Each structure stands twice: as C-alpha cells, then as structure tokens.
Amino acid sequence: MQKPDDRGQTGRGLTRARFLAGMAGAGVAGAGVLAAGAARAVAARPGLRHRGVVYTVGEGETPGTAFSTARMRRDLGVIRDRLHADTVDVTGDGVERLTATAAEAAERGLRVWLQPTLGDVPERDILEHLAETGRFAERLRRQGAAVELSVGCEFWLFVPGIVPGADVFERIRNLQQGQVDPVAMQRRLGRFTAKAAAVGRRVFHGRLSYAAAQDDEVDWRLFDIVGIDYYSCFPHRADYARELSRYLRWGKPLAVTEFGTCAYVGAPRTAGMGWDVVDHDKNPEEIKGHLVRSERTQAAYLTQLLDVFSSLGLYAAMAFEFVTPDAPHRPGDPLHDLDLASYSITKTVQDRPFDPASGWHWEPKEAFHALARRYARERPHTAADGGRSRLSTC
Template identity: 75%
Template sequence: MEKTEGITRARFLGGAAAAGAAAALGPAAHAHATEGRHGLRHRGVVYTVGEGETPATAWDTHRMRADLRAIRRDLHADTVDVTGDGVERLEATAGAAADLGLHVWLQPTPADIPQRDILEHLAETGRFARRLRRQGASVDLSVGCEFQLFVPGIVPGDTVLERVRNLVDGAYDPVATQRRLHAFTARAARAARSVFDGRLGYAAAQDERVDWSLFDVVGIDYYSAHPRPADHVRELRRHLRPGKPLAITEFGTCAYRGAPEAGGMGWDVVDHDRRPPEIKGDLVRSERTQADYVVSLVRVFESMGLYAAMAFEFVTPDAPYRPGDPRHDLDMACYALTRTVQDRPGDPRSPWHWEPKQAFHALARHYAAAARARRPG
C-alpha cells in the first residue's frame, strides 16, 4: 500500500470523483466497447502491494502466493489488478498471478515522488510486463491510477491527502489542473508505449477528462450509488464514447449502513488523530450492505458486456476487524472483501490472517456461475 500520512489503506478511492489480443489493440477493439454482448470478459479483484504500515502488515511473498491461489480457487476470479508501488513487489506478484493462469492488469501506483521517478518506475514495470507477455501470459499494462491524486504537481499539495482535501474544498485551478493532467498523462503513455507492446490503459477517476486516444482500454474507478441499475448504465455509457473497451478498474463499498451513498469517500469516517484511530459517529456494521452493492454492480457491468471489472480490494491488512468494538472496528471503513483478524487485537505487531466477508462469498458465487456459463457445452 502506498505510504501516505494517516489513511494509507484507503487509497483515497476516487477522491477527485467525489469532489466534483496480440499486440496493442487496433480498430477491432471497438467491437468490445458496445453493449451488444453480455457478460464480463474479465472478472477480477484488486490486489495491492506495498510496504505496509507496520512490519506485521508488510508485503510477504508466501502470503501473496497464498492470496493469489485463493483469488483463483475460492473467489473464482480470472483476473487480478496488481497495483501499488515497488517494482520488485509488482513483478513478483504479477509473475505469480500469471503462473496461476490469471489475466493480469498490472498497474504501478507510486505516490508522492517526483514525476520523473514515477515515469521511470512505470517504464521498469512496463519492461517486465512485456517479458511476461512474451512468455505467454495475458497482461494489460495501466500507466497508473488517478494522477490528480497520486502525482505531485497536478493538483496543489505535497501529499496525496493534501491533494484530496484541496480537490474536495475546491482549492485548485481547474483549467491549470486539466492542462497539467493532460501533459503528464501523455508523457506516461509515451513512456509505457516505448517499452510495452500490449494493451495499454489508465485508471481514471469518474470525473477526470482523459485523452483516451492515447490508450487501448478505458479504465474507470467507479463508486456511484444509484437506486436503479438503469441509472448506473446511463452513467457508464458516456465512458463508451471513445469507442474502446471499458474496464471498471475499481468498484466497491465499505461494510457499514449507508456506505454506498458515500461513494469513493466511504473511507473518510475514521478519526486518525485519535490513538488508536476511531470510527466517527455511530456507524452500524453491515456486511450485507457491501455484498448487495458489489453484486448489483457486477450485474450491471455484465449487462453492458464490459471488458473487465475488478472489485476493490482483496485485503486491507492495516484495517483490522474488531468484533464487539465498533469504535475501533476499522474494517468497517475499508473496501476489502476480506476482514483482517489479529491474533492479539489492538497490537500492531500481532500476526494476522484474513477471513472472507459476505461480499467475498457473494462475489465468489457470482463469478463461479459466470465461469460455468462461459464453458463450452
């Protein structure tokens, strides 16, 4: 997980939106952008790699491999969005996913480092993605995620958190921001094209204006709440206008009542000034709310015949589950399909394991049914 002061586990989940087959695909890609077919081509989940907030939650090769096996075998996903920072972690995770036969959406997302370093990180990851693809793996490369948040110099603010707050508060110049966003996105696309010969995408916030001619796949982090499926379809149709495959690069909600209405800011219910951090207000834990929302969106994506959908996220190690202690149950405020259970609750050094939430089981049933329906005969 990207190291950012206060709320690293949130990934800021669309804060900007809340504020306001061989080589690269050519013209044939347009066929995948229409709603003439049903079902998802790729059913997936986001798997974040990063240093972790404590040694106990740091990235671990053994744990990563076990998690990917669970994604393949138990969640019945055929795709994993490998995202985060650290080229070695990204490469090891993407390689392990490919070994399991998973389609890989490889998305480096370093934060709060100079733009030049971000582009070098992207190029190094892209070279590995090319090697993996030439070995027979199914790999798409994303140049990054929500650049307004993660890349310094587009929106005012030295950290992701500062940039989120400036976007939410309107403390930025929209015209200058769009100009800087467009310039950096073009640089990122050029850097990736120079080293990678497969499908190229980008994970945009819902309200970002992106020059999609630079990419083969339109990627959207989608966190809307609507009363009817038709409302989601209506909103998503505009992302089909570039005439390219549409991937939902993130979707999901937290495990408390009312979380879907909070959209991409559902994580923002934790008081991190407290020690230990506390849930603000009187939230009511509801795994059913999360499960119902996730499955309802998958049905929408299937009805539109989208290229891919990747639920955010598989596990959030730094948001521990505290049953019977709603004030400190940080799992309520994360989007993970699993809950992090510490052997010694409240001890940041404690070993931990994950357990599936209702959303995990519901999505697994749906993914398994979709996989059976696609099998010939």
C-alpha cells in the same frame, strides 16, 4: 486503513467527490467524452468477459503487515480457486513486489492487470517506476502470459505538480478549500497522462490502459482500454447503465478498474467516500459516529453492480479490494473496528489487537462469498445472469 502513499482510499475518495463537483461547476469535468455521434458505441454482448479483484502490494504500515511473498502466493491461489476470478489487478508500488506478484499470478494462469502506482515523488521517478514495471510486463507477455498494463491511477492526486501541494494531504486540503485552478490543473494532468502513455507504449506492446476517476477528462485515444474507477450509487439499474454507456462511445473496451463499498449500513450512498469514518487524531484510532456493521450491504452492492456490468457486456471488472491488512476487524469492539472503513472483501483479524508487530489472518466477508458465487456463474456467462438482482442498495 490504508494511507494515500500506500495507494489506499484515503486521498482518492475524498477529493474525487469534492474535486469533481468543483470541476463540473467549472464546465471542465467530462469534457473528454466524445460528443453524440462522434464515435461508434462498442457492440457488447451480455456477460462480463473478465472477472477480477484488486490486489494491493504496498510495503505495509507496521512490521506485522509488511509484504510477504508466502502470503501473496496463498492469496493468489484463493483468488483463482475459491473466488473464481480469472483476473487480478496487481497494484501498488515497489517494482520487486509488483513483478513478483505478477509473475506468480501469471504462473497460476490468471490474467494480469499490472498497475504501478508510485506517488509523492518526482515525475521522473514515477515514470521510471512505470518503465521498469512495464518492461517486466512485456517479458511476461512474450512468454505467453495474459497481461495488460495500466500506466497508473488518478494522476491528479498522486503525481506532484498537477494539484498544488507538497504531499497528498496538502493537495486534499487545497482541493477542499477550492485553491486549485481547474483549467491549469487539467492542462497539467493531460500533459502527464500523455507522458505516461508514451512510456507505456515504449516498453510494453500489449494492451495499454489507465485507471481514471469517473469524470476525469482523459484522451482515450492514447489507450487501448478505457479504465474507470466506479463508485456510483443509483436507485435504479437503468441509471448505472446510462452512466456507464457514455464510456463505450469511444469505441473501445471498458474495464471497471475499481468498484466496491464498505460493510456498514448506508456505505454505498457515500459514492466512494465510505472510508471517511475514522478519527485519526485519536490513539488508538476510532470509528466516528454510530455505524451499523452490515456485510450484507457490501455484498448486495457488489453483486448489483456485477449485474449491470454483465448486462452491458463489459470487458472486465475488478472488485476493490481483496485484503486491507492495516484496517483490522475487531469483533465486539465497534469503536475500533477499522474494517468498517475498508473496501476489502475479506476482514483482517490480528492475533494480538493493537500490537503493531502482531501476526494476522484474513477471513472472508459475505462479499467474498457473493462474488465467488457470481464469478463461478460468469465463467460460462449467460444473458440471464445480467438481470438477477432487482433491489437497489442505494
């Protein structure tokens, strides 16, 4: 399971649910959405314009899961040729890892959505990390690559000073315990988002975006593309369409910068908190409760959302995520099957379980195959594809 400093789910999902509930109660959440009639809705034709997957380039938690250029190259080949994606969301920290992966993706003809996500360091370091990555994105763009830059992801959790706390874990506790002034927090969030957008504009001259939580207050006038990390679960397709339509009211393309769930029964109903099933106090870490592994549940949720995105004619959707090396699947050992807490569409299998230096490989889950079939159909998209799935997973 990825930790917050590797830009994983640990911090974001938990505080998203609790923080947004508190913000809504304070009358702040959603305040950035334009009032009815204030903006023209985007006229969208059925069909998803760009089909993508998130590819995280962290340094790894153990020697065995350290970043590998050779592995990255193989993975990008799979993303293009077997998953049939046309877009890869290259995210994480480390300018060298980000730029090497973006360059390889562009060389293979993939559209690059480049999103640096350095966290838990001073603001100036985060902005310089963004500037360096953005300068490289601009070089790729001038060379003819299809590339877009996202200035970051859910700043309120990863950028120090927006939410009180010395690190991600302390910020989580403060949010859980209600020790946050939502008005002051929103003011600080807006200030930093504007700074990041200004840095992005200065170094990159293509389309600019940001990956926001669903109910974040964002001034989308700063960006060319509205980006939303989307983890809702509704009983009816019309509910998804109704919720997503509000983001179209800015008159700008909408990209779902993350969507997905875990591979166990009931995971979609956790609304982005499916990862929160690991007891980290145990050694080795254990899965809490008695979860029933279900790759079919994960696959059904992903394809159901793709039906909705296609019917709305969204600009792009990026499934979260391709692989999670630090959440290994341990078949026959459900107590230690950390892949249950992973949103990955592949499962990591260690050569030597519980050995931090072990080599590993990934195997496709049902979600991988389901996405591949759907992405292949979307290439020459048709209106009929948008209405295929009728059963809700929620």
